[in-house]
Amino acid sequence: MKKMFAEVKVLVWDFDGTFYRPNPELWHEIREAEYQVIADHTGWPKEKVIREFSSLHKKVYQSATQVASTLAGISPSQAAVEMEEYFDRRKYLTRDKKLITLFKKLKTYRHCILANGVITHYKETLRVLGVSPDIFELIVTSETVGKTKPDSAGFLYILNHTKLPAYQHLMIGDRESSDIIPARDLGMRTCLVWSHTKSRIADTTLASVYDVEAVV
Ligand SMILES: [Mg+2]
Numbered sequence: 628m629k630k631m632f633a634e635v636k637v638l639v640w641d642f643d644g645t646f647y648r649p650n651p652e653l654w655h656e657i658r659e660a661e662y663q664v665i666a667d668h669t670g671w672p673k674e675k676v677i678r679e680f681s682s683l684h685k686k687v688y689q690s691a692t693q694v695a696s697t698l699a700g701i702s703p704s705q706a707a708v709e710m711e712e713y714f715d716r717r718k719y720l721t722r723d724k725k726l727i728t729l730f731k732k733l734k735t736y737r738h739c740i741l742a743n744g745v746i747t748h749y750k751e752t753l754r755v756l757g758v759s760p761d762i763f764e765l766i767v768t769s770e771t772v773g774k775t776k777p778d779s780a781g782f783l784y785i786l787n788h789t790k791l792p793a794y795q796h797l798m799i800g801d802r803e804s805s806d807i808i809p810a811r812d813l814g815m816r817t818c819l820v821w822s823h824t825k826s827r828i829a830d831t832t833l834a835s836v837y838d839v840e841a842v843v
Contacts, residue, residue, distance in 0.1 A: 631831060631842045631843075632797050632830075635794075635797040635816055636736065636796075637737045637738070637739060637789050637791060637797070638733065638737070638738050638739070638796075638797050638799060638839075638843070639739045639785055639797065639799065639810070640738065640739070640740050640741070640742075640763075640799050640800075641742055641776075641798075641799065641800030641805075641806045642742035642744065642752075643657075643716065643742065643743075643744065644800075644802070645799060645801045645806075645820055645821070646752075646753075646756060646758075646836065647719075647756070648835070649821055650719050656714040657691075657710070657714055659713070659714075660710040660712075660713035661680065661692070661694070661695040661706075661710055662676045662677065662680065664695050664699055664701075664706055664710050664713070665679070665695055665699050667699070667709070668701060669699065669700075676698075679698055680695075680698065683697065683698070689804040689805055690703075690743060690776060690777065692706050692707050692710065692743050692769065692775045695710065702769075702773065703743075703769040703773065703774060704768070707744055707745055707768065707775070708745055708770070711744060711745045711748055716748070716752055720752065720755050722755070722756060722757040723758075724757070725837045726757070726836070726837070727757045727758060729839065729840055730758055730762055732840045733839070733840060733843070734762075736843070737789065738762050738763045738764065739764060739765040739785050739788075739789075740763050740765070740766040741767045741768075741776065741781045741782065741785060742767075743769055743775045743776055745770065746766050746768055746770055746771075749766060749768075765785060765788055767781045767784050768781070769781075771784060772784050777804055777805045777806075777808060777809040778809070779809050779812070782798075782809055782810055782815070783813070786813065793813050793815045794814055794815070794816060796810075796815040797818055798810030798811075799818045799820055799836070799839060800818075800820065801819070801820055801821050801822070803819060803826060803828050806819075807826065807828050807829045811828060811829075816830050817829040817830050817831075818831050818833060818839065818842065819831070819833070820833045820839070821833075821834070821835060821836065
């Protein structure tokens with residue numbers, strides 16, 4: 628597997644479910660936050676919120692933030708900001724020595740984050756994990772580009788920033804639909820993490836994020 632991505636210069640990281648293992652309790656809290664934002668803007672009872680959410684999520688939009696924004700009648704970046712008032716990922720996380728070691732080993736690479744949340748919260752969460760936010764030359768979210776993944780806007784923003792060809796970027800994420808497919812469609816290399824099932828879409832599939840060091 629060594630040097631599978633010899634030409635890669637930039638590692639583009641998803642955040643939630645990538646820097647830490649997908650966490651069902653946190654996922655539940657995030658979903659409740661999405662429901663709450665929709666309810667805040669529509670006044671709908673919970674049952675109707677859930678019904679309307681379910682009719683769009685994974686059917687019309689892959690991104691739950693996009694669904695919340697559409698139903699609430701607000702922009703995706705506003706939906707992301709409002710949602711994060713209702714949950715705090717930091718309470719599920721602690722210092723992660725393996726992640727700290729990983730980034731030490733990857734220090735010859737350029738690093739960017741491409742995610743759907745709030746940049747200041749990601750920086751605070753990185754500090755909880757023990758990873759300096761300064762490692763990342765760019766953190767791109769819907770606050771930056773006005774669109775959430777899987778929209779290509781954030782990926783294109785990063786390509787425009789690095790000025791390198793797409794194949795010199797490796798997108799690392801835990802979701803095929805929002806991380807892997809849009810990156811692959813632009814010509815980036817792709818790595819699905821925290822999966823024990825081999826992806827038929829990603830260039831490589833890893834059981835944990837800590838294994839990234841072994842393939843670059
Ligand atoms: Mg993710």
